[in-house]
Amino acid sequence: xxxxxxxxxxxxxxxxxPAVAAAVLALLPGYWLAARINVLATLATLIAALAxxxxxxxVGGYLFVDDxxxxxxxxxxxxxLTTAVFSxxxxxxxxxxxxxxxxxxRFYHAMYQLLMFAMNLAxxxxxxxxxxxxxxxxxxxxxxxxxxxxxxxxxxxxxxxFILGSVGIAMALFGTILVYMAAQPVIGEGxxxxxxxxxxxxxxxxxxALLNVAFVFLMLGYGTKVGLAPLHAWLPDAHAxxxxxxxxxxxxxxxxxxxxxxxxxxxxxxxxxxALAPGxxxxxxxxxxxxxxxxxxxxxxxxxxxxxxxxIEHMGIITFAFGMGxxxxxxxxxxxxxxxxxxxxxxxxxxxxxxxxxxxQKIADIGGLTETHPxxxxxxxxxxxxxxxxxxLGVFMSEFLIITSTFARQPLLAVALVAGLLVAFGALFxxxxxxxxxxxxxxxxxxxxSYVPMxxxxxxxxxxxxYLPPTLVVWFQHIAGLLG
Amino acid sequence: MNASSxxxxxxxxxxxxxxxxxxxxxxxxxxxxxxFALHAIVLSASVAWQAHIQNAxxxxxxxxxxxxxxxxxxxxxxxxVVIRLGIxxxxxxxxxxxRTMLLGIGLVALSMVVMLKAxxxxxxxxxxxxxxxxxxxLLGLLMMVTRRNAVSQIVGFMxxxxxxxxxxxxxxxxxxxxxxxxxxxxxxxxxxxxxxxxRIRERFDSVDLQALxxxxxxxx
Numbered sequence: 001x002x003x004x005x006x007x008x009x010x011x012x013x014x015x016x017x018p019a020v021a022a023a024v025l026a027l028l029p030g031y032w033l034a035a036r037i038n039v040l041a042t043l044a045t046l047i048a049a050l051a052x053x054x055x056x057x058x059v060g061g062y063l064f065v066d067d068x069x070x071x072x073x074x075x076x077x078x079x080x081l082t083t084a085v086f087s088x089x090x091x092x093x094x095x096x097x098x099x100x101x102x103x104x105x106r107f108y109h110a111m112y113q114l115l116m117f118a119m120n121l122a123x124x125x126x127x128x129x130x131x132x133x134x135x136x137x138x139x140x141x142x143x144x145x146x147x148x149x150x151x152x153x154x155x156x157x158x159x160x161x162f163i164l165g166s167v168g169i170a171m172a173l174f175g176t177i178l179v180y181m182a183a184q185p186v187i188g189e190g191x192x193x194x195x196x197x198x199x200x201x202x203x204x205x206x207x208x209a210l211l212n213v214a215f216v217f218l219m220l221g222y223g224t225k226v227g228l229a230p231l232h233a234w235l236p237d238a239h240a241x242x243x244x245x246x247x248x249x250x251x252x253x254x255x256x257x258x259x260x261x262x263x264x265x266x267x268x269x270x271x272x273x274x275a276l277a278p279g280x281x282x283x284x285x286x287x288x289x290x291x292x293x294x295x296x297x298x299x300x301x302x303x304x305x306x307x308x309x310x311x312i313e314h315m316g317i318i319t320f321a322f323g324m325g326x327x328x329x330x331x332x333x334x335x336x337x338x339x340x341x342x343x344x345x346x347x348x349x350x351x352x353x354x355x356x357x358x359x360x361q362k363i364a365d366i367g368g369l370t371e372t373h374p375x376x377x378x379x380x381x382x383x384x385x386x387x388x389x390x391x392x393l394g395v396f397m398s399e400f401l402i403i404t405s406t407f408a409r410q411p412l413l414a415v416a417l418v419a420g421l422l423v424a425f426g427a428l429f430x431x432x433x434x435x436x437x438x439x440x441x442x443x444x445x446x447x448x449x450s451y452v453p454m455x456x457x458x459x460x461x462x463x464x465x466x467y468l469p470p471t472l473v474v475w476f477q478h479i480a481g482l483l484g
Numbered sequence: 485m486n487a488s489s490x491x492x493x494x495x496x497x498x499x500x501x502x503x504x505x506x507x508x509x510x511x512x513x514x515x516x517x518x519x520f521a522l523h524a525i526v527l528s529a530s531v532a533w534q535a536h537i538q539n540a541x542x543x544x545x546x547x548x549x550x551x552x553x554x555x556x557x558x559x560x561x562x563x564x565v566v567i568r569l570g571i572x573x574x575x576x577x578x579x580x581x582x583r584t585m586l587l588g589i590g591l592v593a594l595s596m597v598v599m600l601k602a603x604x605x606x607x608x609x610x611x612x613x614x615x616x617x618x619x620x621x622l623l624g625l626l627m628m629v630t631r632r633n634a635v636s637q638i639v640g641f642m643x644x645x646x647x648x649x650x651x652x653x654x655x656x657x658x659x660x661x662x663x664x665x666x667x668x669x670x671x672x673x674x675x676x677x678x679x680x681x682x683r684i685r686e687r688f689d690s691v692d693l694q695a696l697x698x699x700x701x702x703x704x
Contacts, residue, residue: 127660129659129663130660132664133663133664133667136667136671140674159634162674163628167625170621170648173648174617174618174621174648177648177651177658178614181606181614181655184656184657184658185607189657190657190659191659191660193659194658194660207602207603207605207606209604209605210602210603210605212602213599
């Protein structure tokens with residue numbers, strides 16, 4: 001018993017709590033209790049994640065926490081909690097209208113916790129093989145949840161996500177094997193040659209040619225999961241056809257987890273002076289995604305699909321910023337990632353309730369929301385204003401930092417980035433105008449919604465735009481320095 | 485490790501590339517499934533040989549998984565899917581077979597050039613294994629791209645994955661190989677079950693992915 005408690009540190013808690021909760025929720029019938037346990041479990045995980053900030057556990061062979069992944073863990077568990085709160089009311093409605101059966105719900109809640117477990121495992125893993133397994137697991141659980149409605153569209157989306165995600169995952173594994181091959185002559189055979197902290201410490205001695213090839217595969221593989229163009233094809237379908245809480249978690253968290261994997265390997269390459277600079281590859285893919293997604297936004301007729309393309313755009317911006325590198329761009333990229341996660345999942349909370357009350361996701365069938373449902377309508381307006389990058393919200397600040405730091409170094413790239421952002425900006429406001437203002441279209445029935453998660457997210461984004469606490473700035477600056 | 489054991493390892497890995505080429509030009513479903521079973525059996529032999537020459541008994545586990553699951557169970561399961569779907573006549577290709585073969589030759593040449601150069605410093609066994617593995621991987625990818633039918637895409641994906649297992653076992657003393665092979669088996673099992681489910685629920689009239697594309701939200 002004592003041995004068990006000594007094992008139960010904050011680090012293991014962020015893994016054990018979701019795993020146990022998944023097992024309990026898989027067995028538990030009844031929506032009311034399951035939804036509450038889901039919220040409680042995510043709350044407990046968040047507390048454990050916050051405890052990691054105070055007390056840093058020692059580096060282990062399989063798990064570790066450092067400054068970089070701590071940001072991701074806290075963000076993941078926080079959005080996991082707010083999404084669980086939103087999910088409770090969203091899923092309650094789906095149950096009422098019979099789109100989901102109680103059996104599906106048991107499955108849904110168990111999968112939700114399993115996804116949290118897989119993401120936390122991928123973030124805390126100190127072993128590149130373990131990280132790969134965790135990301136595969138996260139992919140599988142989301143595939144199952146995307147297909148949960150069992151409609152034509154949902155199954156097609158799940159299938160597409162599955163096949164493209166599997167190819168991406170296969171590429172990433174090949175890259176992982178190549179990293180091991182590069183490390184093995186220096187570190188020796190066995191598990192030690194896959195431990196990330198050891199790899200980084202001794203990367204200077206690795207064969208640079210092998211590392212370069214490995215990074216190309218890792219970038220293509222995990223880049224598919226980040227949703228970078230031209231590997232993004234699964235993303236809009238998966239976002240549009242699954243339950244909205246899953247869209248929120250996908251956009252807000254899972255894309256970040258894949259990006260985190262890319263960052264880890266970028267650091268590995270940076271530690272080897274003879275290896276190629278990963279920056280230009282990331283800048284190219286990021287910029288391509290921003291411009292591509294900006295134009296694609298104009299043709300969307302489905303509201304969730306539109307915001308999925310906006311996620312591609314923002315993941316492109318973040319990849320671009322990290323690809324540029326340097327303390328300022330890294331800082332901005334990190335800030336933008338946090339802001340995007342909060343804003344985009346907040347938007348999906350609003351969109352989920354809107355789609356429920358209107359009974360459709362078609363943009364043409366939704367209108368005049370600020371008049372009929374002021375709380376939801378203004379929430380959506382606030383979210384779109386934030387995501388489009390208008391001051392004084394947090395996204396404006398991070399985008400501004402990315403653009404100014406790029407202007408100072410590569411003016412041409414900055415011009416292209418600004419062009420992409422403006423194109424996306426135009427598309428978002430074009431659609432927002434008909435969605436939020438003008439003649440009310442569709443059902444005007446009152447809605448039983450949970451506004452709290454949505455407004456907490458937007459409130460945080462607004463607060464970050466006006467005032468960033470100095471401790472946060474110092475923390476992020478420190479990580480930005482680490483990222484090189 | 486003597487020269488003849490290296491030669492056998494190369495022979496087996498090279499045969500996998502050859503069988504991958506055979507997969508590319510199959511135009512009958514059942515023949516394709518049989519060739520895939522052969523692919524898995526050659527993989528199993530190759531992994532078992534690696535286990536033998538590396539003195540790594542844990543590698544017999546992925547060899548057994550490849551033989552039983554991918555050499556026997558999955559081909560039989562897919563056989564039944566094909567019969568039930570009534571799609572055993574021909575395989576629709578998106579790109580002609582001649583061009584596919586030429587592309588395949590190009591990809592193998594590419595992977596040889598890249599890997600032999602990049603891994604010049606690595607151990608010769610691992611280096612050449614890696615070049616073969618990358619060829620198998622790229623040929624599997626090519627098969628997924630050039631076939632429209634879901635079942636042949638699955639076979640393409642599984643042959644791609646066989647290439648990965650080959651690479652993982654070729655890397656001397658790589659940890660987690662067994663776990664990774666199990667994780668992939670779960671993935672493959674999910675895919676096969678998914679196809680079964682599609683049919684059992686009779687949501688689709690066809691597993692032709694082009695027909696599935698019609699259902700995209702955008703075109704309604």
